[in-house]
Amino acid sequence: MIETIGLTKKYGSFYALQDLNLVVEEGHVFGFVGANGAGKSTTFSILATLLQPTAGDAFINGMSVTxxxxxxxxxxxxxxxxxxxxxxxKTDEYLDFYGASYGLKPKEREQLIPKLLELVNLEHKRYDYVDLLSRGMKQRLCLARALIHDPKILILDEPASGLDPRARVEMRDILKELKAMGKTILISSHILPELAEMCDSIGVIDSGKLIAQGSVHEIQARLQHEKIINVKVAGSLEAAVAFFENDPFVSRIVAVPDKGMLHFSYKGTDVQQIELLQKAMAQQLPIRSFAEEETDLEDVFMAITKGADVR
Structure with a gap:
């Protein structure tokens, strides 16, 4: 488990990190998202014992990093x-060096290195020089290095930064496999959608402060005051428009006849939304589909970092 209590890092009058309180449960994947300079790397450097906090403390499985x-x-x-x-x-020499640094015996390193290279899809590059690897391969090698001593907790600072789409998918698949192995993972990114699929929960940091925390769905729900509902109808849209415009929570109805659909803004709760659909079916409106439009995750991130406190 990872826990921070009042974690603060100050340089003169500038706060790189201010009063960070965070808990990542064992076996969970927590995504730490924020713009460049928001405080992610400062937090990770403290957790990795590379930087001393100005105030507060952090604990890894109950042990103080200070x-x-x-x-x-x-x-x-x-x-x-x-x-x-x-x-x-060479790739295997690189991992052998770090294995020795962690006190692994030669025989252990000899057996472990091929397994790690297979895990990160680099077994075919075992005897290649590190300098000749692509950026994506170097990132995966760096991940293998972090795993050399079989740690319970992984702290990964922007592991997909600068990677092409294919390399990002490969990295994401490897992280999912590590999660399935029971690793606790703290991972950072400045791109929210990058973390949404693999994380149990996320935290959004801005100007050194944690301003939102929870699942992606929870954060979306807290920010999104109005929902956009898309409705597809068989036949004429007139009856459907007439029905929905009488609901007090519906506004801004737009009909799209050539697509046989309409969409509108909705301010009601989830329960009221269900009741609205039930009423529509009771009126025998020929509804083919009734779905809430997903919020763009980039819009969510921009809204949060413009000052919306959704804790």
Missing amino acids: EKPHEVRAQIGYMPDFFGVYDQL
């Missing part, structure tokens, strides 16, 4: 948002 940094490092696998320079090493 009081027991060596014990914490044995529990975590940290993947920074940059790779570093290892041009003269």
